[in-house]
Amino acid sequence: MAPSASYSLQIHGGAGALDNVQDSKTAVRYLDSVRRVLEHGREVLELGGSALQAVETCASLLEDDPVFNAGCGSVLNEYGKVEMDAAIMDGRDLSAGAVAAVQNIPNPVQLARLVMSESEHVLLIAEGAMRFADHCGVVRAPDSYFSTADRVAQLERARLQHKMMLDHDDTEDDSEDQKYGTIGAVARDLSGNLAAATSTGGIVNKRMGRVGDSPIIGAGVYADNETCAVSSTGYGEEFMRSVIAKTIADFAYMQGMDAEQATAAGIEYLTRKVKGRGGVIVIDRDGRCASGFTTKKMVHGWIEHCGEAVARF
Ligand code: ASP
Numbered sequence: 001m002a003p004s005a006s007y008s009l010q011i012h013g014g015a016g017a018l019d020n021v022q023d024s025k026t027a028v029r030y031l032d033s034v035r036r037v038l039e040h041g042r043e044v045l046e047l048g049g050s051a052l053q054a055v056e057t058c059a060s061l062l063e064d065d066p067v068f069n070a071g072c073g074s075v076l077n078e079y080g081k082v083e084m085d086a087a088i089m090d091g092r093d094l095s096a097g098a099v100a101a102v103q104n105i106p107n108p109v110q111l112a113r114l115v116m117s118e119s120e121h122v123l124l125i126a127e128g129a130m131r132f133a134d135h136c137g138v139v140r141a142p143d144s145y146f147s148t149a150d151r152v153a154q155l156e157r158a159r160l161q162h163k164m165m166l167d168h169d170d171t172e173d174d175s176e177d178q179k180y181g182t183i184g185a186v187a188r189d190l191s192g193n194l195a196a197a198t199s200t201g202g203i204v205n206k207r208m209g210r211v212g213d214s215p216i217i218g219a220g221v222y223a224d225n226e227t228c229a230v231s232s233t234g235y236g237e238e239f240m241r242s243v244i245a246k247t248i249a250d251f252a253y254m255q256g257m258d259a260e261q262a263t264a265a266g267i268e269y270l271t272r273k274v275k276g277r278g279g280v281i282v283i284d285r286d287g288r289c290a291s292g293f294t295t296k297k298m299v300h301g302w303i304e305h306c307g308e309a310v311a312r313f
């Protein structure tokens with residue numbers, strides 16, 4: 001099928017050491033989840049749904065899966081609380097919505113979409129974002145929906161080591177399966193429109209009120225029909241300082257690079273400038289999929305030009 005009449009979709013479930021997933025039950029669990037979500041996204045796109053709808057659907061499903069560090073599976077901050085960040089962007093007109101440091105919201109990506117469509121703003125944070133959620137009729141979930149025994153144990157380990165860490169870098173205990181990861185989705189629909197979404201619980205043992213790259217347009221997420229759609233995962237501070245998602249789009253815009261070239265150039269820039277730890281998924285305006293990461297692994301999967309769903313670390 002000609003690229004102009006095809007759809008593409010790519011999702012990720014976080015980057016990091018992921019030392020213990022290869023050949024384990026956890027690896028199968030991740031890859032099954034990635035394939036299942038890709039097939040849901042395929043349904044949306046095959047029926048003529050927009051790229052925006054596809055990334056919201058995929059991100060919501062990933063938020064609902066406790067294996068990932070987003071929505072119900074979010075990591076805990078220094079006080080043992082969940083504070084989540086999310087963003088969504090429409091490549092048709094660069095409209096975008098984002099929320100940061102929200103609590104008790106089961107699907108932050110859906111709230112981000114409401115910020116985009118129902119408010120005159122791009123980013124709402126904390127109490128203000130939650131009041132906006134109430135105003136929109138979003139039902140809050142109790143603390144028990146988010147908190148898991150695994151997450152409490154993970155926070156304890158981080159506290160003992162006096163460190164903040166990416167969910168997937170929690171590798172102190174080799175016997176333990178590594179379970180969670182920030183999520184993101186990028187898509188190109190049958191009309192050639194691009195969209196991107198990213199959602200996260202952030203990093204383990206983060207300061208209360210810390211906001212990462214995920215809800216920052218141009219860092220954790222970016223989409224422009226003229227260039228590409230990007231979703232990032234990794235140490236947010238490094239991704240914000242390098243404005244990595246927009247940098248990748250700029251490589252495409254200013255140097256005419258395709259997804260693979262722009263991703264490679266972006267990863268080189270991220271590494272050289274800030275020693276960035278993490279990865280990105282990218283779909284360009286022709287529907288080509290690319291990904292890159294500086295960590296050992298990144299959980300991700302794609303459907304390129306209506307093809308087979310592929311899931312990888
Ligand atoms: N980028 C996220 C953050 O810094 C974390 C991650 O991707 O795992 O909040």
